[in-house]
Amino acid sequence: MNEVQTRIKNFVRLSGGCVQRRGAADVFFDLTAKKEKHMRNGTTKLLLTAMAAAGAICLMLVNAGAAHAAPELTSISDAPPAIVIFPVGEKPNPEGLGMKPVVFSHLVHENRVENCESCHHTGDTVACTSCHTVQGNAGGNFITLEKAMHTENIAKRAKGNTPQSCVSCHAQQIRKRECAGCHSIVQPSRGDAYCASCHNAPGLTKADMVAGSAGKLPEERTAKLASDALKARENPVQLQPTDGPYKVMIGEIADKYMPSMFAHRRHVASLMERVKDNALASAFHNQPATLCAACHHNSPLKGAPPKCGSCHQQRIDPANPERPQLKAAYHLQCMGCHQGMKVARPLNTSCVTCHRKNETKTVSAAAK
Numbered sequence: 182m183n184e185v186q187t188r189i190k191n192f193v194r195l196s197g198g199c200v201q202r203r204g205a206a207d208v209f210f211d212l213t214a215k216k217e218k219h220m221r222n223g224t225t226k227l228l229l230t231a232m233a234a235a236g237a238i239c240l241m242l243v244n245a246g247a248a249h250a251a252p253e254l255t256s257i258s259d260a261p262p263a264i265v266i267f268p269v270g271e272k273p274n275p276e277g278l279g280m281k282p283v284v285f286s287h288l289v290h291e292n293r294v295e296n297c298e299s300c301h302h303t304g305d306t307v308a309c310t311s312c313h314t315v316q317g318n319a320g321g322n323f324i325t326l327e328k329a330m331h332t333e334n335i336a337k338r339a340k341g342n343t344p345q346s347c348v349s350c351h352a353q354q355i356r357k358r359e360c361a362g363c364h365s366i367v368q369p370s371r372g373d374a375y376c377a378s379c380h381n382a383p384g385l386t387k388a389d390m391v392a393g394s395a396g397k398l399p400e401e402r403t404a405k406l407a408s409d410a411l412k413a414r415e416n417p418v419q420l421q422p423t424d425g426p427y428k429v430m431i432g433e434i435a436d437k438y439m440p441s442m443f444a445h446r447r448h449v450a451s452l453m454e455r456v457k458d459n460a461l462a463s464a465f466h467n468q469p470a471t472l473c474a475a476c477h478h479n480s481p482l483k484g485a486p487p488k489c490g491s492c493h494q495q496r497i498d499p500a501n502p503e504r505p506q507l508k509a510a511y512h513l514q515c516m517g518c519h520q521g522m523k524v525a526r527p528l529n530t531s532c533v534t535c536h537r538k539n540e541t542k543t544v545s546a547a548a549k
């Protein structure tokens with residue numbers, strides 16, 4: 182949360198003119214204050230708007246879907262706390278087929294992203310779908326809805342705001358220190374579970390889809406779909422540190438060095454602790470063993486993973502020349518994460534922090 186947002190929040194709290202509610206069902210609106218629609222200078226104007234109107238405004242305070250994030254989130258935008266984004270097109274699909282719509286928590290994003298313009302790149306806080314449609318139209322420079330939402334590596338614009346897609350911004354989020362360790366060793370599979378982290382609306386019917394894509398779904402129905410989706414996203418079932426071993430002795434190839442004692446539970450607990458309050462991480466780590474799979478990769482997601490040595494042989498396998506041999510597999514994984522996370526100890530060069538020298542070997546080698 183940036184300084185301005187903190188100030189808004191404190192100001193509002195002090196002003197006392199605010200009703201606080203919790204729970205998805207308690208969506209509380211009071212739009213007595215007219216808010217600036219065209220905010221080119223987002224946060225400053227927001228502060229002014231908040232100051233000017235604080236006596237009259239009752240912020241909507243919803244924790245819909247955000248229970249695992251900050252305890253209270255406030256909004257002063259005109260946007261609903263959660264929006265069902267349908268695939269709007271010039272030629273709506275009469276069968277209502279295609280991807281499920283996306284439930285977008287505007288509330289979480291407003292609170293976590295500094296500027297409205299990071300997303301509303303034209304400066305107008307209107308629906309993206311007014312310019313970016315399934316087929317693309319002139320208003321959106323024929324950039325389709327699919328592109329506007331998923332394009333990665335968007336080049337910085339020389340003039341004006343650089344647009345961001347959902348996926349391009351999330352790719353930046355995972356470069357944060359607490360995420361970067363795993364994410365520098367994880368090769369994203371981007372399978373069905375990944376798409377469904379965004380494209381999912383439990384209880385959606387074909388009729389909802391047709392009406393929604395045509396912009397004709399009644400408001401109460403939209404709100405119900407949104408709150409159900411956010412609830413389903415909360416606190417996904419996760420395997421816990423205690424589902425794995427306390428320590429593992431890794432000694433498959435011990436030769437020059439003693440076997441390495443790997444503090445398994447401590448590692449898993451420490452990694453989980455770092456991501457537990459991040460709503461983005463919770464939404465995407467939605468399979469019970471997602472976090473285990475950061476290290477136990479390319480295997481079915483279950484609690485009893487195969488040993489690294491089942492797939493990584495002591496010598497490069499000619500049938501899989503890309504696959505590191507066993508020693509390299511361990512080193513690349515351990516050190517890849519430590520480096521990505523800027524872990525202070527052990528340094529990659531500090532060999533004996535991970536494995537003591539095998540004195541017998543050294544002595545017998547020296548005696549030869």
Ligand code: HEC
Nearest residue numbers: 266267268279280281282283326327330347348375376379
């Ligand atoms: C970070 C969130 C997010 C993820 C992850 C995501 N999408 Fe989307 N996608 C959206 C949004 C938002 C839209 C616009 C609303 C809509 O059309 O449902 C969209 C639209 C689309 C569209 C155009 C609309 C249509 O139905 O033709 C396609 C196709 C699509 N997504 C495919 C995918 C596929 C395939 C995956 C997984 C590989 C995926 N998306 C993952 C957010 C996401």
Ligand code: HEC
Nearest residue numbers: 258259260264266290291294296297300306307308309310
């Ligand atoms: C992380 C991206 C993001 C940020 C930050 C963001 N918005 Fe939005 N906003 C969206 C998306 C996505 C929609 C839904 C677009 C759609 O339905 O096509 C939306 C919708 C809206 C709408 C409803 C538009 C309509 O006509 O349906 C308003 C109003 C709005 N935003 C205002 C704001 C304001 C004010 C801020 C800053 C306080 C802000 N937004 C910050 C992404 C964002």
Ligand code: HEC
Nearest residue numbers: 300301303307308309312320321322324329332344345346
């Ligand atoms: C008023 C029309 C309009 C609205 C509303 C709008 N866009 Fe755009 N968008 C454009 C135009 C025009 C371009 C092409 C200009 C550019 O790339 O700088 C563009 C480009 C983009 C790009 C760059 C795609 C690429 O491959 O380079 C992304 C991403 C994008 N928009 C996302 C969004 C999102 C997300 C929203 C809603 C929060 C949104 N846009 C709202 C008109 C709009």
Ligand code: HEC
Nearest residue numbers: 246285286293294299345346347350379414459460461464
């Ligand atoms: C400018 C950056 C940015 C953009 C653009 C963005 N996100 Fe996010 N997203 C975030 C951040 C930051 C979080 C919250 C992380 C946290 O809890 O600190 C988040 C959280 C989420 C979550 C989990 C919270 C929830 O809703 O339950 C989902 C799902 C999500 N985003 C989907 C989307 C979709 C869909 C879009 C595009 C319409 C989008 N995001 C665009 C930055 C972004």
Ligand code: HEC
Nearest residue numbers: 359360363369370371452456459461462465471472474475
């Ligand atoms: C313990 C390891 C671990 C940590 C720490 C971690 N992740 Fe992940 N994350 C994963 C794994 C594994 C996947 C699944 C990759 C796949 O199979 O596609 C994943 C997938 C994701 C995805 C969807 C895939 C993608 O590349 O876009 C997002 C978004 C994400 N994580 C966000 C975060 C955020 C934000 C943090 C930090 C707050 C974080 N993760 C920290 C292991 C981790």
Ligand code: HEC
Nearest residue numbers: 431432433434435436437438441511515529530531532535
């Ligand atoms: C982050 C922890 C870590 C660090 C730091 C580390 N290693 Fe290792 N290394 C391992 C693990 C785990 C194994 C696999 C242990 C086994 O099966 O015996 C291993 C195995 C080895 C092996 C093969 C087994 C053997 O005993 O011959 C050699 C050689 C080795 N490391 C050399 C080094 C050297 C040299 C350094 C310092 C430049 C180093 N390692 C730093 C974790 C580490």
Ligand code: HEC
Nearest residue numbers: 420421424425426429431448472473476484485488489490
């Ligand atoms: C930071 C990386 C990492 C994470 C995260 C991780 N593991 Fe492990 N795990 C390992 C390594 C390394 C081994 C040793 C494998 C080998 O040498 O073949 C191991 C071994 C195991 C073993 C075999 C123990 C034995 O004594 O043979 C089990 C069971 C296991 N892990 C379960 C889990 C579960 C369940 C999770 C998720 C809660 C998990 N692991 C998360 C790295 C990890």
Ligand code: HEC
Nearest residue numbers: 476477479480487488489491492501503504510511513514
């Ligand atoms: C079920 C088989 C399997 C198991 C078990 C397995 N790996 Fe892998 N590993 C692979 C495959 C497949 C690749 C991708 C390279 C390739 O194309 O062969 C890979 C690649 C790697 C890479 C290179 C970077 C990357 O992700 O592509 C590292 C490092 C690695 N594995 C470490 C480990 C460690 C450490 C363990 C045990 C905790 C382990 N692997 C367990 C199959 C496996």
Ligand code: HEC
Nearest residue numbers: 362363441443447451514515518519522524526527534535
């Ligand atoms: C996915 C990330 C990740 C992977 C993979 C990983 N570590 Fe770590 N490791 C950490 C973090 C984070 C710490 C910092 C200490 C903490 O928070 O508990 C750490 C700390 C350590 C420490 C120092 C603990 C202490 O006593 O101060 C050792 C030793 C260590 N790791 C060994 C290993 C070995 C051996 C492997 C590979 C088999 C490995 N790590 C793989 C994240 C990782």
